Amino acid sequence: MSAKKEGFFKSEFFHNFVRSPGALAGLFIVTFFVVLVTAGPLFTPQNPYDIGSLDLMDAFKPPVWMEGGDPAFVLGTDDQGRDLLSAMVYGSRISLFIGLSVVVLSCVLGTFLGLVAGYFGGRLDSLLMRVVDIQLSFPAMLVALFIMAAFGRGLGKLVTALTIVGWVLYARTVRGSVLVEKKKEYVDAARLIGLSPFPIILRHVLPNILTPLIVIATIHVGTVILTEATLSYLGVGVPVTRPSLGLLVKNGYDVLFSGLWWSSVFPGMFIMLLVFGINLLGDFLRDEFNPRLK
């Protein structure tokens, strides 16, 4: 294990990573959010879901650096006296949870279907690719909007809807890579020693097509978080009781004209920062894993 670890720190990947300001910034931002959502609730001044802890006397407080700000509420409060920073920490939790679960689910589903379609070919393959083609000709946001409009808001429904629009990316990429890998000698060799298709697919083909998957999955986390925020903003995403960052922006917008600019500006800034960090990492990984750029 230690030899392997040392190998990683001496690898070209690590070497390039620590010399890429973008990648380091991305890692920093993502780490910040991971710490925030895991440890943040321990020291936020308030549990924003606990109605009992809210006090209407605290409503309409501006951020601490403005006149009338209260050090207890660093980023101010909304019209019900809810601490904005606490709401944002809990909101980031929901946004990240949705982002990660959708990516894991669509990656597993899409990869599996892509592997099977690419390896076996035939009727299953053409049917699957037809589905992928049709779905990709419609914007993901619209398909997700339609599903959510039909089934109503809810966390599980949102994850399902975003997975339904997400798996196609993986299926198409994986299938393409499998078609290339299938012709290689190691697959023939595995077949010759008598392995059956599923061990070949999972233990021999899959490890060889992981790099494009990692890149797609990374960028996909950011896309999902943005789509989720948009749907929640439109009122068809997360339920009002579990506000994600997108819903916080919407709630803030409703009181924008009464002067509470902070309650929509800061949650939106959080979305942007989080997605930007993820995209920075994704960009680095794509350049790093793209053999044509070397």
Add this chain to the structure above:
Amino acid sequence: MLKYLLKRLVQMIVVLFTVSVIVFLVMSFTGDPVLMIVPPTATDAQIAEARTALGLDRPLWVQYGVFLQNLLRGDLGVSYIFKRPALTLIVERMPATLELVFFSVLLSLAVALPCGVYAGARPNSPFSRAVMGGSLLGISLPSFWVGILLIFYFAVEKGLLPSSGRGATAPLFGIPFAFLTWDGFRHIVLPAVTLALGTLAMLIRLIRAQIMEVMRQDFIRFARAKGVSWRSLFFSHALKNALVPVVTVFGMQIGSLIAFATVTETIFAWPGMGKLLVDSINTADRPVIVAYLMIVAAMFVLINFIVDIVYTLIDPRIDLR
């Protein structure tokens, strides 16, 4: 060519048919439209009567048959809220959406082409690095938040531009457009910028990547060795080849702009068909949702078709199967 066109036509019909089945099935499993129509004081007997009158007590496949038949006659049902044909409602609002999308397209092309081409030609210059960083930030921005910031700064703080509505319109070929009047044009600025931002950032990255890809190829190296000047090499050899795939993606982006117009229109209260969709979702106005989806699906299928044709026309290497 004719054979190819026919084949594509059949494909388009199959896709639209599939979409109609999915939309019909998904919508029939959600909510009960009868309860939307009858007054809240209706008795069970009246509800049952209304159900029979609407044909909703018949088997699902019969209902689909009726739905399809009406669809082909251009009858997409009557809105529960507006009490008017859903198709008319959408067609009335279509010019507003299309003009918004058109200006966003114009804006994103005007910025993305020069920036993307420059960033691809001189990838290491400080300006190119700034453009790339900016475009990465651009694809990370939630567009609804950008809209809110623009409203806050330009409308609330500075009072420079209006934040909602479409303003005055003037007719062109009998269709009312906002951009033809000064007031309407002022109204279109903020929504168009908001809508353009994501596409713009994505296009910059795509154009740059294409140019860098082409510049690495053998025919460029050969032309270089032959002594072609850099300027002519870049503009007549590289640019032409780099922009071919951009056309396809750009066509796809128009579809995505129509989809994202729902968000922009909601923020700016722009009276287009996207805002109608979001309003209809919130009021469970099923006929309008179905009509919107069918019309937009037809638009996407048509756009994809046009893109494919354009693609084969500008790239002779593509062979029509």
